[in-house]
Amino acid sequence: QDLSLPNGTPVDTSSPASSSSLLNRLQLDDDLDVETRDLFVTVDDPKKHVCTMETYITYRVTTKTTRAEFDLPEYSVRRRYQDFDWLRNKLEESQPTHLIPPLPEKFVVKGVVDRFSEEFVETRRKALDKFLKRITDHPVLSFNEHFSIFLTAKDLNAYKKQGMALLSKMGESVKYVTGGYKLRSRPLEFAAIGDYLDTFSLKLGTIDRIAQRIIKEQLEYLVELREYGPVYSTWGGLEVELSEPLEGVSACIGNCCTALEELSEDMTEDFLPVLREYILYAESMKNVLKKRDQVQAEYEAKLEAVALKREDRPKVPTDVEKCQDRVECFNADLKADMERWQNNKRQDFRQLLMGMADKNIQYYEKVCVA
């Protein structure tokens, strides 16, 4: 395997996230079937916990693996949303050059949504399951230390407290150091990605609104249908010969109501959350792009500084090189991630919209039969 970067600079192999090995692994990944995967994670079995201070839900996270990094082939732990949130933050900190999948929304307006309703818990469970599966599929993120701990540790809280002080300081410093530099020129492809993401979120937002509006209209239609059916029944009671057909119509309308209800439910539970998830995804991707910009800016500033000084300080070039390194890393990682993301997204939407079409088809078929 060729471990050098495209521009010939030897790679600092102390960092596990070297881009070319990444790219190679990527290519392998694309050919991977489900059978050759070595890590499987599922989220299920939500349970409610009532404590004196608060009530919350935990989910069971089950892991099956053949990877050497893991001591056991199987793990089963309980995690709550907080833990997922912690994991995500850790991943963002430790892999700032990668696109981290989004989590379902953290805050829900109390009173509007019931946090403990079956539908809400189920929607959240699905989203959390997807979150972990995406990480599992990622060639770099799935090997992240925090991820492994998340999957295996019996007492996550203890570990959290341990790592908190150290890592948070480091994380902060990374942020502040790269702030305050102005970007000279953004490579076209990243500008294009930025524009794309902007338009993409916009369009998804519109689709979300349209879908919600449709659901609302369908529900209002349902209300009227519910009144419509029984009138035929009343009429049927009035007639002699016509009572059978009239009752028949009434029953049919009743069936239509049920089918329509199911359609709306399915749309709310399956379609809308995925849209929202991708919007969140786009948001976090834009943040990563910003960070990338900053890293590049820093690199360029330092380069300039060196050119001005014309000194042969061994430190600076290394510094500059390190920056360049990071930039290249960043760029490559991003590109790779974007490609995966696009692929996945395409498949997700394909499934999603096909699902929507399917549901509508089912609805109509049910109505036909009625």
Add this chain to the structure above:
Amino acid sequence: MEDCLAKKMEITVSEAEKRTGRNAMNIQETYTAYLIETRAVESQSEGQCAPVESLWRRYSEFELLRNYLSVTYPHIVVPPLPEKRADFVWHKLSADNMDPDFVERRRIGLENFLLRVASHPVLCQDKIFYAFLMQEGGWKEMVNETGFQLKADSRLKALNATFRVKNPDKRFTELKHYSDELQSVISHLLRVRARVADRLYGVYKVHGNYGRVFSEWSAIEKEMGDGLQSAGHHMDVYAASIDDILEEEEHYADQLKEYLFYAEALRAVCRKHELMQYDLEMAAQDLTSKKQQCEELATGTVRTFSLKGMTSKLFGQETPEQREAKIKILEEQIQEGEEQLKSKNLEGRDFVKSAWADIERFKEQKNHDLKEALISYAVMQISMCKKGIQVWTNAKECFSKM
């Protein structure tokens, strides 16, 4: 039974035209005139087509015709006219009488009315009806000359009879209840249907927005672009399809409306019976009291308290001659009364018999028509669903190619 007119003649209301003219109060007005075309069916041998006769009539003339028929044949359930003003509208339908869709539906309703009258065994033989179809000028005068307005029962009289009648035929009472409830249930149905149509329209139209947004989205995508674009097109098709669907449903609504108005015709027959029965009862009562009076005068006993009795007690009795005269008059009146009662009884019985025969005919017609209407409604719904399946299957295919 003679063949009814409908079998001998093709009748159509083929066109509608906007006209302006001056009305009775010399005020300029716009109205719609309808072209009635008739053609004899018999002479279609050897490929020869009979000539088409035609004339123009406006809605008010149809009304006049119907009023005439209702008064002249009170024992018949006279077919109703299509509504005068647009009722049970939902937001897209206009309530304007001049709206072309409304005019078109009215044209169909008027044709239906003429066909119903022409296929009725009794009504089709009416001369005024025939003249309505064939004679453009002077028809109004002809109708008025029949003096039918004089025969019409006053509303007040009818109302009075309804409240006071003691022994109406039970079947008519039941029929009246039935028509009340029928009217109520059909109008409820039509109201809700209008709301349902409104909502359904909304659902379909919002899907059109998908078309636009998919198109915009496809512009920024590479592999997904084509799929999104074509799916968007199908969404547009879906949104547009609702217009035709709902137009077809209006015909169904019109069929229901006809029977809604028929309920009023049924009630009219019941009212006539009540009126006749009441008349009968009053005549009988009158006769009884006259007989009694006669008896009292003859025997000189006052059985019931009466003002006459009192005054005669107070102011002295009549002379025997006066009494004789009175008795004679009363006896004449009683004779008349008995004959009248006999004929009224006969009339009443005839009315009940013929009315009931027509009602049975009507019931069969109603059951047949409504069954067909319901079936065609179901067929409409199925076809709507099939279209929906088609569109979404197409969309699904587009998505699968993404």
